[in-house]
Amino acid sequence: MQLTKRREQIEQIVVTAEQMREIEGRIFEAGMPVAALMEKVAGLITRRIQTLYPYPQTRRVGVLVGPGHNGGDALVVARELRYQGYEVLIYRPINKLKELTSHHAHYAESLGIPFYEQIQPLLDCDLIIDGLFGFGQTRSLEGNLADTVKQLNQLSQPILSIDLPSGIHTDTGEVLGTAIRASRTFCLGLWKQAYLQDQGLDYLGEAELIDFGIPLADIWAVLGQSPGLMRVTSSMVRDCLPLKRSAATYKYKEGHLLLICGSTQYSGGAILTALGARASGVGMLSVAVPDSLKPLLVSHVPESLVIGCPETPSGAIAQLPDSVNLSKFSAIACGPGLTLDAKSLVQGLMGVECPLILDADGLNSLAELKTIPTLIRRQGATVLTPHIGEFKRLFPDSAELLPNRVSAVQKASVLSRSVILLKGARSAIANSQGSVWLVPESTPALARGGSGDVLTGLIGGLVAQPATAKFPLDAIVAAAVWWHAKAGILAAQERTELGVDAFTLSEYLIPVFQDSRG
Numbered sequence: 001m002q003l004t005k006r007r008e009q010i011e012q013i014v015v016t017a018e019q020m021r022e023i024e025g026r027i028f029e030a031g032m033p034v035a036a037l038m039e040k041v042a043g044l045i046t047r048r049i050q051t052l053y054p055y056p057q058t059r060r061v062g063v064l065v066g067p068g069h070n071g072g073d074a075l076v077v078a079r080e081l082r083y084q085g086y087e088v089l090i091y092r093p094i095n096k097l098k099e100l101t102s103h104h105a106h107y108a109e110s111l112g113i114p115f116y117e118q119i120q121p122l123l124d125c126d127l128i129i130d131g132l133f134g135f136g137q138t139r140s141l142e143g144n145l146a147d148t149v150k151q152l153n154q155l156s157q158p159i160l161s162i163d164l165p166s167g168i169h170t171d172t173g174e175v176l177g178t179a180i181r182a183s184r185t186f187c188l189g190l191w192k193q194a195y196l197q198d199q200g201l202d203y204l205g206e207a208e209l210i211d212f213g214i215p216l217a218d219i220w221a222v223l224g225q226s227p228g229l230m231r232v233t234s235s236m237v238r239d240c241l242p243l244k245r246s247a248a249t250y251k252y253k254e255g256h257l258l259l260i261c262g263s264t265q266y267s268g269g270a271i272l273t274a275l276g277a278r279a280s281g282v283g284m285l286s287v288a289v290p291d292s293l294k295p296l297l298v299s300h301v302p303e304s305l306v307i308g309c310p311e312t313p314s315g316a317i318a319q320l321p322d323s324v325n326l327s328k329f330s331a332i333a334c335g336p337g338l339t340l341d342a343k344s345l346v347q348g349l350m351g352v353e354c355p356l357i358l359d360a361d362g363l364n365s366l367a368e369l370k371t372i373p374t375l376i377r378r379q380g381a382t383v384l385t386p387h388i389g390e391f392k393r394l395f396p397d398s399a400e401l402l403p404n405r406v407s408a409v410q411k412a413s414v415l416s417r418s419v420i421l422l423k424g425a426r427s428a429i430a431n432s433q434g435s436v437w438l439v440p441e442s443t444p445a446l447a448r449g450g451s452g453d454v455l456t457g458l459i460g461g462l463v464a465q466p467a468t469a470k471f472p473l474d475a476i477v478a479a480a481v482w483w484h485a486k487a488g489i490l491a492a493q494e495r496t497e498l499g500v501d502a503f504t505l506s507e508y509l510i511p512v513f514q515d516s517r518g
């Protein structure tokens, strides 16, 4: 389905609670009555509920109502569902309600909807709607409320959270003591940062944005024209990947990537990195490996130019052969399977002028060499692709900001003047100006040895292609991460989450864009 231009733009935006509050303030100040907006939002929610949980297959609905406007939304939804024939029961644990919420509560009561202060009557409902707390919550759930939430989390029936699962921090995704474990969440208006952090993922369930028509002008007024946080979308990816090439092109015009990877101990890493690069479509691929791995690489990736390198006694690359001219490559990716015995090789690469992508032992070597200041002096761009463990070793000062991955990666990128990809269930890609791309999708199928090697090759191959040079480097890296995640999702759909070994993953990269062929 073709998304509208507005929807595409809205889907790219990510806000903090403070920004959402400011945007909402502008709408109200401009004259939109709060009650009217609540009515509109709740109407949209009700329609989605009717589609997803139609009556009479879903008959009894339990609605959890908190004291603020999240509870207000829930009360309007409760009222509307009752009109549609559902049997509605309300759990209201806190009696002191905000004024508008209180009006809706009185009206719902007047309609004969039953209110309870205990959760028991709702436990056999077919569906639970969570309107306890919405965005901006910072207080922990405690006492009876926390016990109730724990009880609800044991239920097998679906729980639908309005805006955010109650108890989840809007920005960090942190669980504030206890939180509702939703099977589905409707995020209202704009994506909140919590949806793109790893911490709260097990609580968010299937997430969907309910666009209630916030004017783009109000969003830009608060976020600025180039916002600091951006969510990667398929249209952004398609815009910046070199999916179509000129009819008259030839191989040397489509980039030359050098991979430096592998050791006799970790020979598979080199193959997987090369297979990731292969899927990028890069014009020329050279792979530097220890001499004894040369036949292996040639047999798996016959199109690559394999450079056999002198080996250390442990089977790592001792150095690149003198015949290798580093200035002829359009990008270099280094690290998978290298081992720390190739540390001096990594140090020697700092002076290259083309973009340099460092992963795995490339990063561990950096951490041991304490060479972050060298990165700052590099002429060419640098991309670092750490997972959380590597990140902590490389940037102990920035790691103090964890578990807020966004702030941590922002700080590290500014510090190292590099593009940093912090890998995870929700990968974050920051540039040295502090802008961050967040990748909204992934699959646990990718939590597996070798999938990172495929990604490094893919990033390298994309960065090497001149067609990507007109886009910011961080956008290309973000697009590669999205592509890699989509391949994992596609492979898992066909083969289960257990069936996505790294080699298989590399074979699913191209099918992600199969619909682009026509």
Ligand SMILES: NC(=O)C1=CN([C@@H]2O[C@H](COP(=O)(O)OP(=O)(O)OC[C@H]3O[C@@H](n4cnc5c(N)ncnc54)[C@H](O)[C@@H]3O)[C@@H](O)[C@H]2O)[C@@H](O)CC1
Binding pocket: 020, 024, 037, 038, 041, 066, 067, 068, 069, 070, 071, 072, 073, 094, 098, 132, 133, 134, 135, 136, 137, 138, 139, 140, 141, 142, 162, 163, 164, 188, 189
């Ligand atoms: N932003 C927008 O433009 C819109 C927001 N709406 C709704 O409004 C919600 C935000 O409303 P509010 O700002 O009233 O926030 P909440 O609905 O989360 O309510 C906040 C109230 O809950 C209390 N509270 C928070 N944590 C508590 C705890 N652990 N124990 C006991 N009490 C606690 C607070 O003291 C405060 O009084 C959104 O999530 C959304 O559902 C919609 O109605 C319409 C549009």
Ligand SMILES: [K+]
Binding pocket: 070, 130, 131, 132, 133, 134, 161, 162, 163, 164, 165, 166
């Ligand atoms: K909620």
